[in-house]
Amino acid sequence: MAMMMMMMMTMVMMMTTMMLMLTTTIVMITNLFAQCLMCYKENLWFNFSQLQWPFADADDFHSEANKKKMAEGCPLNDQVTT
Numbered sequence: 001m002a003m004m005m006m007m008m009m010t011m012v013m014m015m016t017t018m019m020l021m022l023t024t025t026i027v028m029i030t031n032l033f034a035q036c037l038m039c040y041k042e043n044l045w046f047n048f049s050q051l052q053w054p055f056a057d058a059d060d061f062h063s064e065a066n067k068k069k070m071a072e073g074c075p076l077n078d079q080v081t082t
């Protein structure tokens with residue numbers, strides 16, 4: 001009986017280790033993908049900037065009141081004020 005318990009505990013420990021390794025691998029792949037995507041985005045913007053097209057940042061489309069809020073560090077919300 002004690003031997004069975006030890007075998008079961010060993011199997012649980014092995015499964016836990018395998019799950020941890022799998023989780024670590026998934027996190028590493030996700031980080032690698034995100035880094036590659038960022039490099040691609042920067043390279044893409046660099047290529048577009050060579051075309052000398054006009055660039056408009058998303059913040060340029062906010063109202064002056066919202067720009068003031070953002071400058072003060074206040075987050076914007078979806079509520080409409082009149």
